[in-house]
Amino acid sequence: MDFSIKFHEKTKHSAESVYGSTWSLDWDNRPFPFKVYPDLVPITLSEDYKIQEKSALDAISTNPEKSDKIRFNKQLLTTFLFFTGGISRVIKHPEHSFYMRTASATGALYPIELYVITQNFSDLENGVYHFSVGDFTLNQIRKGNYFKHLSNNCSESEIDVRSPLTLLYSSYAIRNSWKYRTRSYRHWFWDGGVMMANTIAIASAFNLQSKIITSFNDQALNKLCGLTDKQEAIIALISFNQDDIADLRTDKKNNFITNVPNIKLDSLKLAKKAYNFESIWDIHQKTSFLGREDLQKWNDDVNSCINFIKIKKPNKIIKSFSQIDVLDLEKTILQRGSTNRFKQEPIPKESFLLILKSANSGIPSDFLPNNESTFLDCYINVHDVMDVDSGSYHYDIANNTLSLLKPGNFRNETSQLCLGQQLFGSTNAIIFLLTNLEKIVHHFGDRAYRVAQLEGGIVSGKLYLSSYALKFGARGTTFFDDEVTKFFSPHANKKSVMTAVGIGIPDYKTKAGKKLKPVYTREKITQELINHLT
Ligand SMILES: Cc1cc2nc3c(=O)[nH]c(=O)nc-3n(C[C@H](O)[C@H](O)[C@H](O)COP(=O)(O)O)c2cc1C
Incomplete structure (x- = not known):
């Protein structure tokens, strides 16, 4: 207990820590901005997608109490993925281009990856997927229905096993710690939170009930997404509920998979040197949940915090x-x-x-x-x-x-x-x-x-x-x-x-970002990452 308070104290900016520091950026070891799985077959996303028209302030400030009956398909998923973390502007630079995304991120490093768990989509197999931002595709991480497993590893009743979609947000640590070092642990949640603000507003525009879930078994969900220890970790999830699903399907009919073996997927390393900040993984470990007891306690604590919140x-x-x-x-x-x-x-x-x-x-x-x-x-x-x-x-x-x-x-x-x-x-x-x-x-x-x-x-x-x-x-x-x-x-x-x-008020006119066509193909992004590492 209080490990986090100590971490917070240690990562405070002060005149001494900022102006007295002799540390400088290692440009030669700058991490590549995209996670790449060279051997997975990219699954194309929809080309035609749009947020349902709604005044932004209404969407940002309201949370529907009940979801409209909506078809969950690739088009809707693409809308969520693009407007939460897609590339909307490219700033060309002689050395390398900057791929600016739909939600802001500290230092334009965009360290948050998105994973997707789907069920009963009309045009996408049930499974666990990774959103490949650079070539705007999905990578299938696992096949099958993992909603029961997801539900078992989150606080009770937070994830409806009938829910069609859950988005998982992970932090690929080196992408931000390269610049911000230990303090970058705070940025996991700043950058993730900024993206989640987009996601819940999009859900609201579609009249869909969404919920941000922070209480989960860390190890189980990292494993489900095939993440490498001390490289990347899930920080939170957003689930979308549909109360109106008429047929409460049984476990058997849905073939829920609850036995989740380890999976080894080759994604390319993003920087030449694999340096790590142990203090980041320490605080992450100290704030991790291991099992049902932790999840139950969290629920109880949330219910009783009403007195001081x-x-x-x-x-x-x-x-x-x-x-x-x-x-x-x-x-x-x-x-x-x-x-x-x-x-x-x-x-x-x-x-x-x-x-x-x-x-x-x-x-x-x-x-x-x-x-x-x-x-x-x-x-x-x-x-x-x-x-x-x-x-x-x-x-x-x-x-x-x-x-x-x-x-x-x-x-x-x-x-x-x-x-x-x-x-x-x-x-x-x-x-x-x-x-x-x-x-x-x-x-x-x-x-x-x-x-x-x-x-x-x-x-x-x-x-x-x-x-x-x-x-x-x-x-x-x-x-x-x-x-x-x-x-x-x-x-x-x-x-x-x-x-x-x-x-x-901005002192200039900015061109709006665009729903850009994919900036890379899988071959091109793989080659660019290999070049980046040599
Ligand atoms: C939580 C947060 C903290 C930020 N801190 C700074 C900052 O200290 N100085 C700065 O100039 N920009 C800061 N930014 C802005 C980002 O560095 C900038 O937005 C980045 O280039 C991404 O650009 P975009 O917002 O146009 O996508 C911050 C952004 C966020 C979300």
């Missing part, structure tokens, strides 16, 4: 702003891309509050007792919002109001808090998401460290989406941990920063 009010405010011009979700995701320069013009208060409200709306998950609760507190520096005095604020999630903590122009302080990055002082506002880590780790145990970081990632993703839905811009940022807490104290006493996002 923050409760929001139902989402009335969103509706009253429906006259504001809002992009639909598909356009929002394609338009999104981290803002590089912010215009020095104010944003309206209504839009600002709408972004905050939408981003802080409920997250369907197995770590919050209900959709209207949260572990997080929003602390904000307002730099330029119409009818709001500049200053530092605490945002009251329940009432969608701001309480002034300290008046003043804090642009310089914001830049300073964000590791001296001037860009963040030039935003209209910056939102820091804090939580009382000790309190939640004492209640739930070390596993809660993962979910606190993950909730930070999800809300950051929602802040990105909500800002772009209203045609503004956004950019995530890192921070000097203790300096942020100090800046917002005494209100923020004892709280730790999980994530931070600056929002504002």
